[in-house]
Amino acid sequence: MAKTKIWLCRYSESRxxxxxxxxxLILLAVLFLFSFVLGxxxxxxxxxxxxxxxxxxxxxxxxxxxxxxxxxxxxxxxxLLACLVGACLSAAGATYQSVFQNPMxxxxxxxxSSGACFGAALAILLGLGSYYITIFAFGxxxxxxxxxxxxxxxxxGNPITGMLLAGxxxxxxxxxxxxxxxxxxxxxxxxxxxxxxxxxxxxxxxxRDVSLAAVPMLIGLxxxxxxxxxxxxxxxxxxxxxAIGVDTRRLRLAVIASATVITAxxxxxxxxxxxxxxxxxxxxxxxxxxxxxxxxxxxxxxxxIFLLLADNISRNLLATEIPIGILTAFVGAPFLLYxxxxxxxxx
Amino acid sequence: xxxxxxxxxxxxxxxxxLRDVSFSAERGEFLSVVGPNGAGKSTLFRCILGIYSDYTxxxxxxxxxxxxxxRRQLADRIAYIPQIHRPTFGYSVLDTxxxxxxxxxxxxxxxxxxxxxxxxxxxxxLGVAHLANRNFAHLSGGEQQxxxxxxxxxxxxxxxxxxxxxxxxxxxxxxxxxxxxxxxxDKGYTVLLSTHNPQHAxxxxxxxxxxxxxxxxxxxKADQALTEELIQLLYQVKVDFLETEEGxxxxxxxxxxxx
Numbered sequence: 001m002a003k004t005k006i007w008l009c010r011y012s013e014s015r016x017x018x019x020x021x022x023x024x025l026i027l028l029a030v031l032f033l034f035s036f037v038l039g040x041x042x043x044x045x046x047x048x049x050x051x052x053x054x055x056x057x058x059x060x061x062x063x064x065x066x067x068x069x070x071x072x073x074x075x076x077x078x079x080l081l082a083c084l085v086g087a088c089l090s091a092a093g094a095t096y097q098s099v100f101q102n103p104m105x106x107x108x109x110x111x112x113s114s115g116a117c118f119g120a121a122l123a124i125l126l127g128l129g130s131y132y133i134t135i136f137a138f139g140x141x142x143x144x145x146x147x148x149x150x151x152x153x154x155x156x157g158n159p160i161t162g163m164l165l166a167g168x169x170x171x172x173x174x175x176x177x178x179x180x181x182x183x184x185x186x187x188x189x190x191x192x193x194x195x196x197x198x199x200x201x202x203x204x205x206x207x208r209d210v211s212l213a214a215v216p217m218l219i220g221l222x223x224x225x226x227x228x229x230x231x232x233x234x235x236x237x238x239x240x241x242x243a244i245g246v247d248t249r250r251l252r253l254a255v256i257a258s259a260t261v262i263t264a265x266x267x268x269x270x271x272x273x274x275x276x277x278x279x280x281x282x283x284x285x286x287x288x289x290x291x292x293x294x295x296x297x298x299x300x301x302x303x304x305i306f307l308l309l310a311d312n313i314s315r316n317l318l319a320t321e322i323p324i325g326i327l328t329a330f331v332g333a334p335f336l337l338y339x340x341x342x343x344x345x346x347x
Numbered sequence: 348x349x350x351x352x353x354x355x356x357x358x359x360x361x362x363x364x365l366r367d368v369s370f371s372a373e374r375g376e377f378l379s380v381v382g383p384n385g386a387g388k389s390t391l392f393r394c395i396l397g398i399y400s401d402y403t404x405x406x407x408x409x410x411x412x413x414x415x416x417x418r419r420q421l422a423d424r425i426a427y428i429p430q431i432h433r434p435t436f437g438y439s440v441l442d443t444x445x446x447x448x449x450x451x452x453x454x455x456x457x458x459x460x461x462x463x464x465x466x467x468x469x470x471x472x473l474g475v476a477h478l479a480n481r482n483f484a485h486l487s488g489g490e491q492q493x494x495x496x497x498x499x500x501x502x503x504x505x506x507x508x509x510x511x512x513x514x515x516x517x518x519x520x521x522x523x524x525x526x527x528x529x530x531x532x533d534k535g536y537t538v539l540l541s542t543h544n545p546q547h548a549x550x551x552x553x554x555x556x557x558x559x560x561x562x563x564x565x566x567x568k569a570d571q572a573l574t575e576e577l578i579q580l581l582y583q584v585k586v587d588f589l590e591t592e593e594g595x596x597x598x599x600x601x602x603x604x605x606x
Contacts (some may be wrong), residue, residue, distance in 0.1 A: 012480045013439045101435040226455040233446055235436050240429050243396050244502065245422025245450025289482075290436040293457055 017294025024301035035079050041070045081205040082311040083304040085270045088262040090303025093277025095259040098235050107263040107277035111171035115144025116267035118174045121181040121194045134268045141264035200271035200325025213269040220262035231292045273325045275332020348409050348505040355404035364390045366561045377532035379548035380541040382558035388541040422450040426499035428509040431491045437484025447501035469500035489520030509540040525551045546597050
């Protein structure tokens with residue numbers, strides 16, 4: 001292993017990848033701690049560190065019980081969820097872009113978000129609690145992508161184009177379904193609940209939500225991290241990739257399944273948070289290049305940083321919270337315009 | 348390695364694209380495949396690469412029918428060099444070449460020192476080692492094609508299948524790439540290369556396989572198989588062959604075939 005590192009040091013891209021991975025990791029750690037201090041209830045940084053360490057080490061409390069509740073029960077789950085969702089959406093976006101050889105691919109390209117929204121709206125309409133809303137959204141999201149894959153495989157011609165087309169169609173079908181549910185929802189309480197959920201927000205996150213989301217997220221992220229070299233080969237033409245000795249069909253299926261699980265878990269936990277999955281991977285491509293070995297870790301770290309930052313703004317900028325989905329769209333849409341108008345097309 | 352194709356027929360959507368194609372290529376042999384558009388050259392290559400497997404007949408590498416080999420085993424023996432095209436995501440030249448070593452790795456691992464040495468060797472052979480850190484997408488067409496050849500060399504397969512590698516290149520790069528390919532054949536690689544230029548086949552390759560409408564129109568030593576009649580049959584143009592010190596030159600007649 002050590003020998004590999006020495007060899008790789010001769011190549012600039014690999015060195016850059018390592019450098020940015022470390023920089024982003026440090027940034028994330030700093031932002032993570034700093035985020036605990038932000039908020040209407042004042043907790044000094046020193047106490048934050050003590051409270052966090054106090055969970056594992058015997059430290060005599062110098063803080064009030066209120067501080068502990070705010071840090072451990074209110075801010076910690078929300079910060080963790082922001083990191084997890086940001087990391088997953090960004091990782092899924094980078095993956096879909098590579099698998100579909102399409103720089104404009106985002107995590108909802110196969111209808112994962114549309115499906116989740118429909119499931120969540122249905123659960124709200126049925127009067128179920130937040131726990132079931134998440135479960136419904138997650139299940140409905142996986143079902144949608146499953147349908148897209150099945151239909152896409154049956155289409156003639158290029159399997160990738162088939163899947164993208166199926167994604168657009170099934171996605172709009174579920175969007176129509178969500179619209180219908182909104183139509184029949186009770187406008188005094190159900191309709192606003194659905195609307196707020198669709199906007200995407202991390203408010204009111206509890207430790208239970210975090211652990212519920214973390215399991216599928218890890219199940220999806222680990223295979224992606226392990227397969228990250230092979231995912232590069234999927235960006236080649238079908239014939240080239242197969243001639244190189246890769247079973248493209250099986251690999252693509254495994255990679256899409258993993259990316260879909262993490263997307264579904266993210267959307268189910270936080271609602272529609274757009275643009276992260278498109279914008280962050282592109283920024284990372286500018287930083288470390290397209291090699292997935294570096295692109296994936298960087299996207300994960302950068303995604304976590306970005307969403308944590310956005311969530312800090314969302315909960316502190318105004319007295320009433322701005323849904324984070326709106327904030328990310330404010331940043332994402334101009335960036336997309338920049339991408340489209342840039343002279344150099346190849347990333 | 349020896350590539351042997353016997354009585355290969357293949358139909359695509361009820362249309363017979365290849366019919367009873369037989370030929371073989373020995374170790375160290377440069378075989379050019381010529382024929383007009385739609386003659387079945389690309390289909391033949393896809394069968395050999397194992398992309399299409401529902402053909403009838405036999406395609407064997409060193410006696411093993413390729414359908415009985417796994418993807419990885421096939422990648423051990425046959426490498427593919429496509430036409431250059433604009434990639435969606437540009438990788439560094441090193442990473443591009445390293446991708447050829449993927450079948451040596453288990454699914455969950457990344458290239459290690461050994462693979463990097465392999466890639467460096469391949470890049471040096473093709474004279475593209477100085478480009479290792481450049482972005483593939485920013486190279487010239489000729490450089491890109493050489494990098495793709497280097498990727499095939501890094502794959503360490505003995506048979507190279509090249510689908511019209513020169514069609515997107517300028518005059519000088521066409522000749523340079525073909526020169527390199529000829530050197531590879533002289534080093535012991537078996538090369539299968541399709542081309543639209545019969546002069547290239549005549550100048551650089553040992554043997555020629557001519558396809559017309561999915562059938563073998565000619566197969567043999569380049570200077571014997573390529574005749575005025577064959578070119579008339581394949582392309583409906585009249586040509587003359589001129590003997591020069593540099594070899595035989597194909598010259599189109601004036602007002603060629605426009606009548």
